[in-house]
Amino acid sequence: MTSPPPLARHILTYAEDLRGGGVERAQLRLARGWLAAGRRVTLAIEDIAGPLAAELPDGLEIVSPSRLLAFPKVVQRLAPDVIFCPGNFYTGIAAWTRLRLGKACPPIIAKMSNAPARADHGRLMHVAHQLWLARHGSFLDHLVAMTPATANEAARATHMVGRTSIIPNPPAVPIPGDTLDLPARYILGVGRLEPQKRWDRLIAALPRLTDQTIPLVILGEGDERGAIETQICALGLADRVRLLGHSTDPLPVMAGAQVVVLTSDYEGVPGVLREALSVGTPVISTDSSAAVAEIIDRADRGTIVARDDAMGLIAALNSWLVPTAQRPEAVPQPGADSADRYLALFDRLARR
Numbered sequence: 001m002t003s004p005p006p007l008a009r010h011i012l013t014y015a016e017d018l019r020g021g022g023v024e025r026a027q028l029r030l031a032r033g034w035l036a037a038g039r040r041v042t043l044a045i046e047d048i049a050g051p052l053a054a055e056l057p058d059g060l061e062i063v064s065p066s067r068l069l070a071f072p073k074v075v076q077r078l079a080p081d082v083i084f085c086p087g088n089f090y091t092g093i094a095a096w097t098r099l100r101l102g103k104a105c106p107p108i109i110a111k112m113s114n115a116p117a118r119a120d121h122g123r124l125m126h127v128a129h130q131l132w133l134a135r136h137g138s139f140l141d142h143l144v145a146m147t148p149a150t151a152n153e154a155a156r157a158t159h160m161v162g163r164t165s166i167i168p169n170p171p172a173v174p175i176p177g178d179t180l181d182l183p184a185r186y187i188l189g190v191g192r193l194e195p196q197k198r199w200d201r202l203i204a205a206l207p208r209l210t211d212q213t214i215p216l217v218i219l220g221e222g223d224e225r226g227a228i229e230t231q232i233c234a235l236g237l238a239d240r241v242r243l244l245g246h247s248t249d250p251l252p253v254m255a256g257a258q259v260v261v262l263t264s265d266y267e268g269v270p271g272v273l274r275e276a277l278s279v280g281t282p283v284i285s286t287d288s289s290a291a292v293a294e295i296i297d298r299a300d301r302g303t304i305v306a307r308d309d310a311m312g313l314i315a316a317l318n319s320w321l322v323p324t325a326q327r328p329e330a331v332p333q334p335g336a337d338s339a340d341r342y343l344a345l346f347d348r349l350a351r352r
Contacts, residue, residue, distance in 0.1 A: 008346035010040040012080035012106075014071055014093065018050030020221060020246045021192060022271055023087035023113045025052060029170040030084075032057035033339020044074045051221070051246040055175065068093050072100035082106055082346045087113030088268075091136060098139035107141040107349040109342075112150060112268060115289050116157035119265040119307060120196065133157040141349055144342070146269040149290035167341045171333035172275045175249040186217045187317065188257035188281075190250050190272045191264070193222030193243070198286075201263040201313060203231055206240060210318045214258070215240045219247040255279040259320040264288040265307060270295070277301055277331040284316045301328045 011034055015024050031041045035057055042061040046068060056062075065074055071093050075083065083106055085094045094108050116133055117126065136143070136158040143164045145151035155164040187206075191197045199218060206216055218228075218241070225243065232241045247253060250272075254260055260276035260283045267289040274295055276283050283302035285292050296302040303316040319325065 006039065006343065006347050007350035008039065008081040008343065010042070010078070010080045011082055011084055011346060012042045012044065012075065012078060013084040013086060014044040014068060014074075014090065015046075015086060016068065017045065017047040018052035018056075020051045023089065023111075025055065026111075026113075026169040026271070027084075027086040028052060028055050028057060028060075029173075030339050030342060031060055033170060034343060035059045037339065037343055039343065042078060042080065044068070044071055051248070054248060069096065072097045075101060075105065080106055081350045083108045084342075084346075085110035085140070087111055089113070091140070095135070095139045107346075108139065109142045109144060109345065109349065110136070110140050112143055112145045112154040112158075114268040115150075115266045116153050117266075119288070130157065134159055136160065137163065142345065144345070147291045147294050149294055150269055153290055165341075165345060167338050167345075168335035169269070169271055170335045170338045171278070172251060172271065174251055180244060180247070180253060182217065182253065182256060183215050185258055186215050186256075187321075188253060188260045188276075189216065189218040189220075189262070190247075190254070190260065190275075191218075191220045191262065193218070193220050193224040193228060195224060196264055196266060197224075198263045198265050198307075199224070199228055200231055201286075201310070202261050203228065203235065203237065203241060205310065205314050205317060206237055207235055208314050209321065211321050213240075214321060215242060217242045217244060217253070217257070219244055219250050219253060221246045251275060251279055254281050257281050258325075259284055259302075259317065261317070262286065262288070263307075263313070267292070273302070274331070274333050277328060278333045280327050280330040282320050282325070282328055284313070284320065286313075298328075300326065301331065 034041050044063045098105050137160045143160045144167050145154045146168045151164050151166045155161045254276045260281050262270055262285040269291040273283045286307045287304055296304050305312040305316055
């Protein structure tokens with residue numbers, strides 16, 4: 001008995017640029033899987049330049065509207081079967097597209113890539129953000145979260161209980177890239193140089209560690225580079241902190257680190273933690289997401305600290321940096337079948 005032909009034959013997704021965010025990296029991994037399954041995939045993007053351009057999969061169609069506000073016209077012209085919104089940052093465009101196209105709009109499936117409640121929001125901004133999330137069910141057909149805890153949070157915040165699925169991001173895979181000149185021992189941070197990541201916390205801890213020689217390596221690029229460099233100079237750490245920019249393949253760098261540290265104010269499901277554990281490197285993370293406790297689920301894999309617990313962060317670093325600290329066994333990343341699970345969801349929504 002032959003299976004029915006796919007109904008979501010053409011998938012349209014969108015992004016601002018390819019500067020190196022985790023949302024866009026996961027989006028390209030999914031697109032690669034969809035293309036391998038024989039689907040047509042189109043990416044609408046304002047700026048095709050950026051480090052992630054090297055990860056564009058073969059066969060991906062590119063359209064370049066001058067602004068994403070023109071996305072509804074792209075939808076009208078291409079008539080895709082479904083639209084994939086890759087993260088919270090992009091749901092405003094999904095709402096705009098639904099408003100402009102109404103019943104002519106194809107199903108929109110969005111991924112919840114960041115926490116519904118953000119630690120950087122004051123009281124008024126928090127209330128406004130929760131009101132915005134509560135409207136998502138009016139313009140999204142379905143929501144995807146990456147873990148059970150984040151799915152529960154997302155479904156409640158968006159009032160989309162019963163319209164939320166759990167599909168992890170596809171796992172990171174080795175990608176040939178430049179060989180970095182790294183020290184023999186180092187602490188590693190991986191992520192954009194943006195306010196959300198709060199690298200200032202990790203840098204401020206460095207002078208207070210028991211080991212006053214171990215350096216810190218940070219992989220990532222962003223608008224906070226100048227502020228971070230200023231902090232490094234003010235603390236006299238120019239010889240201990242290396243900002244190495246975007247890395248095509250951080251897995252080998254993670255494998256060589258003593259510990260991988262994430263000091264964010266808020267996260268969705270931080271892939272960097274899963275990637276580090278997949279190569280047997282322990283992790284330290286702030287309690288920036290409900291997913292953190294799902295990933296660091298055992299004490300032999302890492303340590304969770306409160307966001308503003310400076311002494312807790314220092315203690316965790318000292319604990320994992322002692323020569324006798326036992327590295328965890330490698331933890332396989334989930335998501336090997338994620339592209340197929342998305343396609344099954346797309347076909348179901350296109351059919352309906």
